[in-house]
Amino acid sequence: MSTERIADAVKFAYWVPNVSGGLVTSTIEQRTGWDYEYNKKLAQTAENNGFEYALSQVRYEASYGAEFQHESTSFSLALLLATERLKVIAAVHPGLWQPAVLAKLGATADHLSNGRFAVNVVSGWFKDEFTHLGEPWLEHDERYRRSAEFLQVLRKIWTEDDVDFRGDFYRIHDFTLKPKPLNTPERPNPELFQGGNSSAAQENAGRYSDWYFSNGKDFAGVTEQLDNLRRVARDHQREVKFGLNGFIIARDTEKEARDTLREIIEKANKPAVEGFKGAVQQAGNSTGDKKGMWADSTFEDLVQYNDGFKTQLIGTPEQVAERIVAYRRRGVDLILGGFLHFQEDIEYFGARVLPLVRELEAAESNDQQLVASH
Template identity: 60%
Template structure:
């Protein structure tokens, strides 16, 4: 069975986390046949493209911690992966504060021309206070970080689409600025993450895509319903991406055994340090409901609560769960893996075709009804 690319724009899309940061995607001493170097990542991008993945997301980190001792910069790494592929869209994660929107707008416009418009951006409002302090960047209050991110998005969109662009915000000011060349049409997609009230409100106003941490279907549905209610009457509609850590094996017992080994070999000191940092960030929102606010130790062994989404089992079990996520409003699944190259290839051969079959069956049922 091989992966197929569907022309159906409603088909659920697949993305993978780019391991441009060392340590893999779990805070565990289990073997991870994954490397953060460029040769491994070029090959991985080519495998993913052939496997039916449409997107990859590069990570942004500035300092070491929680097993991530080395970090390649996201925008330049994204460009390298785009240069090694032909169809894959690569999303560069960026932090307002360290990046000025004029710089990012120009970087992305140039890369857009060099790669036939396949670059996108993920605007990360920030969760790692120590990282900001280490590089001398002010650490804003939770909701202020999202207000700055929203201005950042409005600015880059304005710069990409208008001449003589002017903007007078709390964080950014532009006066009659014209960027040339602008990115290729359509404009680069803008992604963002977060689970807090401020994150969802920002997504409902300005973002093309909203990434949420891993969660149960009921938890994800509640977030989507909230965003849709905020969007009502605005003409704006953000697409929804969900984090998941995939463990797909021939039997459910094999998949669960891998999960148990990851948890048994978790690095407790690193997980506790990460837990302290991210729960401070998650609880910093006024409603104390941001990312990681209710995550357990076991959840945090995977950086983005990916175990919660439960894509752990046989190819058919995982495919059925993905199609169920689609039925509640999920447009894209962002995946992490233990051994990226071989597991991305396996996922493309054994899961994505099943998803497409199940999607087609659902469409036939809808037409028949």
């Protein structure tokens, strides 16, 4: 169990399906669209069903079942303008973006959305997206060193004037951004997220980002990552929040939920999953400690791109809610949910699962207060 800060209430985000093929590489029916009209309605549904964040994916060309892709920053801004409260996180690749240019875009998006734009810095797993665009494909830890500089430059440009930065990857000379984002000293906007599973990813997040995004993990995996992340953050007098990916299958009965999972895996698009496996596992296994993303993922795990089945948010509303609260107890601040049929599954989650989560959180809080008062 966590011995450090535990969130009063876990937050919820969802994967924006701005890429075709849904969130599982399977021929199972997915009543989910990748077009803007579907996603506009979905974003409005999500913010009215307890979701505070949405994460727009980044893919630049067809790959592994994702034939079509909408660009993440422009799609995020469109969703922000269609909603009132939802915070939308755009995934971006250092190496394909110049950080000062993204900082300018982010400041504008922040003003247009009244402070609801955020960025997820993705160091990159898909080599072809770089080489097909004539960009170098760096070794794993070098990609994370570049991301570290990228995060630092974004933060400095958003919060300082006359910025100078002399790094190995980026050079900024006496640059001042105006207008800056709608930030406060306590929590500069936009929020910065850093994804990854490796020690290099945790080092970056602990030093430079507001949030760390993890692939799907069981309780032991989450505890290991949180311990390391918090150690790094403490060493730099910082605190970082933790987001966990999970594919959510909540149904009226456990059998129905498990049958859905079984059908997803049985109908997996095997060539696409195997191709994805070959592309991503070199990333995890290329790290010194062999703990990078997807390093230990099985074929079944990879049917969901980001190991979402491992989190085991599968079952009745009661079972899913209890497991979410158990993750919160271990220090998870946010659940990033993927779904099979996004529109209807998010409505079901908001009506049937989220109220139970809040009830369980309130009960635990009351118990803690009683213990403290004796």
